[in-house]
Amino acid sequence: MARFLAGLVLGVVSSGIAWLITHNYGWTAVAGVTVLVLVWLGEFILDDLL
Incomplete structure (x- = not known):
């Protein structure tokens, strides 16, 4: 749940900066x-890379 909320917050922040x-x-x-x-998906991507 924490990753979901972090994704939402960081997505909104990056959208604001892009705008x-x-x-x-x-x-x-x-x-x-x-x-x-x-x-x-960062956790899964990092697991595959490491």
Whole structure:
């Protein structure tokens, strides 16, 4: 549950930063979803790499 909430918060923060820089909905969505997915799946990705 903590990873889920961290993914949501970090996804929103990254979307906000992308919006402030680009003012483009597409880049904002890509940044938010990318961070969200990387946080949610980060444990599995790191396990495979290590």
